[in-house]
Amino acid sequence: MIASLSLILLCQLVGEVAVRALAVPVPGPVVGLVLLLLLLLARDRFPVLARGPLGDDGVESASRGMLANLSLLFIPAGVGVVQKLDVLAEHGIAILVILAVSVIVTLLATVATFVAASSLLSREEENP
């Protein structure tokens, strides 16, 4: 458990250091995600790596536990709404309408593009 958590933190740490050293506009945790993915893929090729957190479902179960409660992690930032009650009192309705319309439009545009692109590609595969 602790070893698995350490491995996750280590991936994030390396990610944060890398994006700062290279001054790239990529979030550190996203680089950490890629690193952990590469480690998991490397483990399949080199069974030597399958020990500690990478063996016996260690990092997998720690990650699943964290992701099962992903909603919890947004609460502290969200409670920040109490600091913004003045802006919300002035522009709250407009902001809510704008965000709601934007999220609906984005959901529809994204899913329509995804479905259209994947059916187009699978049709091409069927009749090359």
Next chain:
Amino acid sequence: MSDNPFSLWVYLSQSPLLWLTVTLLTYVATDAVSLKTRRHPLANPVLHSLWIIGAFLLLTGTSYTTYFAGAQFVHFLLGPATVALAVPLYENRRRVAAAVLPMLVALAVGSLTAIVSVVLLARAFGLPRDIILSLSPKSVTAGVAMGISESLHADPSLTAVSVILTGIMGAIIVTPLMNFTGVTDFRGRGFAAGIAAHGIGTARAFQVDEVAGVFAGIAMSLNALVTSLLVPLAATYLLR
């Protein structure tokens, strides 16, 4: 100390312990309600935790800074949770590899739609420029959005609020909206949730379907990259 119950409150209200406990207990309760209602969209645990904790802070006159001193331990886990997305991604790698092209096209369209729609709507409503800038990165995960907002000299705390509101609305609306459109491809449904509603959309997607959750997680990570590049451009061209 025991002769004055108020002094106990003074001690507790300033200690991280109380606010960390309040955050966890409120989540446990709202998540239990969400489970009881078989994950009904309106029983969203983030939404209900926010107003309960917010009301509690206002009633007790506690500042957000004091609250955050305790809640930061939870907030900190956002980074490690992003890293943890590697695991479902790894477990579903074949399915993901087969859908790389549709994902990239949907990423470009979705990311652009998220930014342009919010900027144009906010302009139409005549909102002040600094509020529009603060709203523009609202579809990416909180930490990244706040960084973008800071680099544009907007208001990062207003950005955080708009990010969370967007996430909650997206998480509530995604299931009924997708059922309405008749799309049954959970890869696309999840991907849209991750683009439009970042981690809260991803959390919702994981509740509905594992594959949807995986695709939402990828969408959220990719969108964090694309949006950090696109928002400064949008600010330059759409807000002259």
